[in-house]
Amino acid sequence: MHGQAIRRPPLTIVFILKASLHLERSVFMYFSSLIAPVFALLGAVSGNSLTGRAAQLTQVQNFGDNPSGTGMYIYVPQKLAAKPAVIVAIHFCTGTAQAYYQQSPYSKLADQKGFIVIYPSSPHAGTCWDVSSQKSLKHNGGGDSNAIANMVTYTLKKYNADPKRVFVTGSSSGAMMTNVMASTYPELFAAATAYSGVPAGCFVSSSGQVDAWNSTCAQGNVDQSAAYWTNVVKNMYPGYNGARPRLQVYHGSIDTTLRPNNYRESVKEWTGVFGFDANKPQTVKNNFPANGYTTDIWGVDSANPLGKVQGIYALNVGHTVPING
Secondary structure: OOOOOOOOOHHHHHHHHHOOOOOOHHHHHHHHOOOOOOOOOOOOOOOOEEOOOOOOEEEEOOOOOOOOOOEEEEEOOOOOOOOOOEEEEEOOOOOOHHHHHHHOOHHHHHHHHOOEEEEEEOOOHHHOOOOOOOOOOOOOOOOHHHHHHHHHHHHHHHOOOOOOOEEEEEEOHHHHHHHHHHHHOHHHOOEEEEEOOOOOOOOOOOOOOOOOOOHHHHOOOOOOOHHHHHHHHHHOOOOOOOOOOEEEEEEEOOOOOOOOHHHHHHHHHHHHHHOOOOOOOOEEEEOOOOOOEEEEEEOOEOOEOOOOEEEEEEOOOOOOOOOOO
16 A cells, blocks of 8 residues: 555544543544644655754653564654543555654644654555464464554553543554554544545455455455454454444545455444444435545444444545545
8 A cells, every 4th residue: 555644524533532431622622623634645754753843753662562563653742631532543555653643633733732743654665464373363362453452451551541431543554454443452442533544454464464355355356244344343353242442434435546346345344343234324424524425324323423334435536535625
């Protein structure tokens, strides 16, 4: 996966942060009215920290077991909220934690609202994420997902963060890992948002190769049932019967890097996990959150006013989903 980080419409931050019923109303109202800022695409920056803001992006060397050698960077605002929320922001192929920090709005929002942002950094050549090996596709399997989960538990303990308000998001390869994290460590996350990814388990390597490219999946040639995908997710954490994170999936209709059929398969996967019919969304919003976008929503109820699963399909948009303010 190549290209730039996917920029976010305001709907995303609303979905992520309202996912917790314990989130203060003032925070939700702020994010719901936010036009996500546009950051200059600055590329990777070397060094252990970046300056120029109220706080710094800092590398954490010893966050616990790190079986794959994944890098951990963290942004902790100077004005940290009591029991802060945590967002895990996962970069794309060819990207780095530093680049994603520069290109996404989360650190600026953290300054304003006092939450923590974790930026994992891939240890692999090309800096894609391992979403192909059984090490990464199993709970406590010893892969990249295991390392990222340990970053979360480290952060929760060190900063007395709120375990009910941990969220994960990512772009392209980072979106793939977002889906994997929601599958392998569902107990850690309240919600997840994936931009231009593939279903969890779609990139699996038959030979067990770490960080393998799966052209069949990338080209949209995998077509499975909801039951199949549900089993894939549940087999990543056998025996788990607890709550699962709400999911939001974005994809462009003319994505040539990860073909649009991956959107349909991702929707089948997550609606299947929650027991919904992918072909029967509860709510359909045309031209939302922008002209040419269609938002399908499943699982709306009093406890989940934004639903449990959202699929956002962007007409005539490629691999990079632009901001639609």
